Amino acid sequence: MNFDYKPLANYSLRERNTLGFDVVAEWALPITQAEQIPQAISGAKNAGLSHRTLGGGSNVVLPTQLAGLTLLMDIDFIEVLENRATKTRLRVGAGVNWHDFVRWTLGQNYRGLENLALIPGTVGAAPIQNIGAYGVEVKEYIDAVEAYDCQTKQWIRLPKKDCRFAYRHSVFKDEPNRFVIAAVIFDLPKVWQPRVSYADLTNHFANRVVNAITAPEIFEAVCAIRAKKLPDPKVIGNVGSFFQNPVISNQQLQSLKEQFPQIVSYPESATHSKLAAGWLIDQCGFKGMQMGNVGVHDKQALVLTHRGGGNAEDLLGLAGQIQKKVKEAFGVELTVEPMIYSEP
Ligand code: FAD
Ligand code: NAP
Numbered sequence: 001m002n003f004d005y006k007p008l009a010n011y012s013l014r015e016r017n018t019l020g021f022d023v024v025a026e027w028a029l030p031i032t033q034a035e036q037i038p039q040a041i042s043g044a045k046n047a048g049l050s051h052r053t054l055g056g057g058s059n060v061v062l063p064t065q066l067a068g069l070t071l072l073m074d075i076d077f078i079e080v081l082e083n084r085a086t087k088t089r090l091r092v093g094a095g096v097n098w099h100d101f102v103r104w105t106l107g108q109n110y111r112g113l114e115n116l117a118l119i120p121g122t123v124g125a126a127p128i129q130n131i132g133a134y135g136v137e138v139k140e141y142i143d144a145v146e147a148y149d150c151q152t153k154q155w156i157r158l159p160k161k162d163c164r165f166a167y168r169h170s171v172f173k174d175e176p177n178r179f180v181i182a183a184v185i186f187d188l189p190k191v192w193q194p195r196v197s198y199a200d201l202t203n204h205f206a207n208r209v210v211n212a213i214t215a216p217e218i219f220e221a222v223c224a225i226r227a228k229k230l231p232d233p234k235v236i237g238n239v240g241s242f243f244q245n246p247v248i249s250n251q252q253l254q255s256l257k258e259q260f261p262q263i264v265s266y267p268e269s270a271t272h273s274k275l276a277a278g279w280l281i282d283q284c285g286f287k288g289m290q291m292g293n294v295g296v297h298d299k300q301a302l303v304l305t306h307r308g309g310g311n312a313e314d315l316l317g318l319a320g321q322i323q324k325k326v327k328e329a330f331g332v333e334l335t336v337e338p339m340i341y342s343e344p
Contacts, residue, residue, distance in 0.1 A: 005029075005043035007069055016072065017057035018120055019306045019315065020237035025070040032074045032095070034182035037148045041180070044069040051150070052341065053180050055094070055122030059129065059239055059338045061312045066341060073124050075182055078104060089143065090186045094124025098131075102219070111192040111215040112141050115201075117222040120233060120240070124181040128172045129337070130165045134198045134222060139165035143187045145172075147179040167268070168244055168337060176339065194218060200225045229299050237306035238297065242319060243277045243334040256330060277326075277334055278302035284325040294318050316340070 011028035014020065027049065029040050044051040050068035054060070075093035078101065082089040088110050092101060098121050102113045115136035125131075126138045127145050142165075145158045156179075164171040172179055194213040196205050204221045205213055231238050248256075253273045256263050260283075264276035281287065281301035288298035293310030295318070297303035304315055323334045 005039055007040075007043075011070070013054070013057065013062060013066065013070070016054060017060060017062050018233035018237060019057075019061065019239055020233070020308065021062055021064070021306065021311055023062040023064060023066055025066045027069045028072055029069060030072045030074050032076070034075060034146075034148070037071070037180050037182060038153065040069070040071055041148065041150050042153075050177075052177055053124075055125040056097070056120055058120035058233065059125065061239065061315060061338050061340045063312050063341055071180065073122055073181075075124070081185070085190065087187050087189045090188070091146075092123045092184050092186065094122060094181050094183060096123040097121075098123055098126055105188065106216050106219055110188045112136075112188045113138075113186075114215045114219040115195055115222060117219045118226045123184050127163060127165070127170055127181065127184060129168045130170050132168065134201055135195050137165070137167075139163070139170075141186050141188055143185040145179075145181055146183040146185070147181045149179055151178050167247065167274075196221075200229075231297055231303065231305055236297075237308070238303050239338045241277070241302040241337050242304040243281075243302060243322075244337045245274045245277045246280075246332050246334065247272050247274050248332065249273075252331075256332075260330070275332065280326045280330055280332060280334070281322055284322070284329055286322055286325070291318050291321075296322075312340070 007027040007029040009027060011025045013023040013025050017023055031037060031040065041051060051071065053071045053073060055073050074095040076095050077093040078096060079091040080088065081091050099118050101123055102117050105113050115134040116131060116138060119131055119133060127142060131138045139160065142160050144160060145163060147156055147158060149156050164174065192215065194210055196202055196210060196213060196218065201221060204225065247268050250271055250273055253265055264279040265273045268274045278301045286296045287301040289296045292314055293307055294314045295305045297305050304318060306315060319336060326332055326334050
């Protein structure tokens, strides 16, 4: 396919980052078909421009001026590759809205993704941090990822085992900007069990026999719980959790428990445990705090918010203060979860 490489100059990303920052991309290029990607990348290279890929902008902190070329992933298709007695295999374009895709699967009676309802963003970004919620991670349902490797200039089909999926992590986070994901292949097994072990879901279904709960009911429950607890990015700018939950050794947890018996933790492996970062931040007195145009959400301290007029510098200033206080109080480092892009 011969594609006309005509990026748009000084393109506003105000509507394409859920923090709602006023961001102008030096150059932006909507990508609606995979075939456009190699040409876009070589076009940027020839012009001496850096490049990056943007989905829904719900896990990025963007500077006011975003230099180079920004690819806007709008590849939009859902294809049923196989529908067997044991599983359904789907191939989905990177630009498909994640929540719409989850809703579509349930409409077809394909189960498995319901706990991941209402996560903003695109299908193509889901493997990047191996999105997860309510005890489910997307890696469980990914068969492979189709991507253009900007380094080798080859199309690749990365099987799950090569994606290095881990807790909110993958090979794509290790090597940012190397791969442009065009499509994701999902396997949804026909054998299914409801997963409602997180307290909010357990409480929601308190009067029900667990095995009688249906996938659409979980989908509705997750949507209702999230709508109550998380700020809607259309109203209050945010990128969901701003920090990852720290994973520490059981030894370190033991000594923290002696000082802080109420500390919230969950087993992660035989040797390590996960701390609820929101609890640590709350204990440092940040929950509900406002600092100029940015703040900490009053229902979940892990979520930083922007109410208009602020920028990345303001938000990162607040994030730095939180990291410092948590480190002083608990000796624990908080790692920022979204991708931070800096000024040129
Ligand atoms: P973007 O923000 O556009 O991009 C994120 C990163 O992925 C960037 O580095 C970008 O370069 C890269 N990227 C995007 N698309 C591609 C592509 N096609 N190819 C290569 N690289 C690409 N996350 C969770 O894990 N669990 C949650 O429960 C959750 N809840 C959230 C709730 C709220 C209210 C918000 C605002 C965010 C939440 N998030 C959650 C974070 C976010 O929604 C996810 O990480 C989501 O997958 C990001 O998708 P996106 O399309 O917006 O990615
Ligand atoms: P929550 O249920 O109040 O739980 C607080 C924290 O404790 C979460 O971070 C969660 O870890 C952990 N946790 C709770 N119950 C657990 C269990 N049974 N086993 C293991 N860990 C447990 O959290 P919330 O803020 O309302 O969010 C609900 C879910 O949505 C969580 O899974 C959260 O990750 C996800 N979410 C993610 C984002 C994001 O941007 N990444 C934003 C909003 C919500 P985990 O985070 O590891 O699950």
